[in-house]
Amino acid sequence: MDNITALGGDVYEIDTRMAGYSGITAGYLILGDRPCLVETGTSTSAPVVRDALTSLGVGPGDLATVVVTHIHLDHAGGVGDIAGFYPDAEIVVHEKGARHIADPSRLMASARMVWGDRLDTLFGELSPTDASRIRALGDTGAVDLGNGRTLSSHYSPGHAKHHVGLIDSATGDLYVGDAAGVYLPQTGDLRPATPPPDFDLATALDSIDLFRALGPQRLLFSHYGPVTEVQETLERSAEELRVWVDLTRQAHAEGMDLDHAVAMVRERTRERYAALKADEATAEKFELLSGAPSNVAGIMHWLDRAQP
Template structure:
């Protein structure tokens, strides 16, 4: 287990080893009078989360709020399992996500459609959350954690319709989940702050994603706290790169659909993955990132799911 990372501003980051990979998905711990965590990761990551809390000398019974930016299983799949260790916690969720945490059957079916035989290893078990322990936060509502720290919730669709992002008054940063993409900290040692959009199925909407990003950018955040993975002190880079890469992702899907309109969705997605892989590899080569870098494995996994979302989006447009 990697020790939790101190991010300053009375905040820690616990590596959840999602997909058994370091620096993949994280839980943010806000050390306040009303102790809160943001994101739980999937159920197989909960032991890592509990170990991280122990390393921080936190009793799970002291956690007051468990917040999930959205209900995709890599962010919130473990909330039901974690809640069994947190008897005094309330789960905060987007209005459109509440019913799916209470009854995760549709959530499970959707994930199985994407991940197939890998589902059990990646996400099982999915435990329902009792409705009385769920609290919805509407657009613009707040949560006071202490006299110095208030969280403000913003409805930010694009990656998913059940997604909010959270502005933190104490640090001036924003917890963006997947709204403005994935950050690859593996490249920071090479001096590169690198982000890509997260366009997974089945609610990806590029126009909504763009509008949500513009809304968050107007908050002038000092930091971006990504679900995948970590904090970026150059928020302008995250927004700039989303504007650069999002049109390329969308255009790749449009090109494949035009060339192979009758091909099965799985074949179309493979073609999109290949196009984007070539573009991204060329870009990273120009930035002097060697082909041996472990980041390529992570990006390839992301692109496979992103491509499915892009094809799903274009098929719906047709």
């Protein structure tokens, strides 16, 4: 299948084809003794992910574990559907997200407030997962991949209060979710993901420091793909956060409303990203992945709490 890329170490990147786009959200299959899916993508992507797993030889009774880095709908919206396709798989999530996987009603209501009618085309509906199948992680935890191989989870809030990073003992791959921002392989651009309501600068920078300290061999971005320049990329993640926060703080101090703040930050960061100078489709994809309105709104929300 053209949406599967072998990354070595029995790891396969699956393009979940979110909202019909390619290269927006990746799921990863670790095909060890106990096959593990990291990130499900959206609910509407679940059949795409299932077909990819089938083509890799993983049948309904074979998937041992599904892990999500956090419960935002582009990462975990398909959990309920995937749990249905793979009745023996354990669903692993941070304890702060577990109840929303069991009962998604509040999560879906707030998502609908943010996205309105676009919710259905972008994400679809997160279906509930039987609570008995969910394993809630604390600050650290481990997933057994079989044959002594483990996926260790490390609590990494800042982007979301239910976010974990995951490191594979066999490959040194670190699944960074959204905590290191979003990466666009076509242009090598990296930009922060700071949506409301959980963004917090100090916590986000601490999570990047934690990722550095784990000494990964490779970063696997949910958006999108593998990066081997580990330390340089994490350095840049922190720098991007500081740039966006400094500019938004300036707008906030000048009393700008959200629209004016977004326009100012967009204007002053434009030169940082090759994607925005590329063709329209690439620019549109980058905005969908890490939209300036969502990023600035998240930082403004944090500033309002931090400096009322």
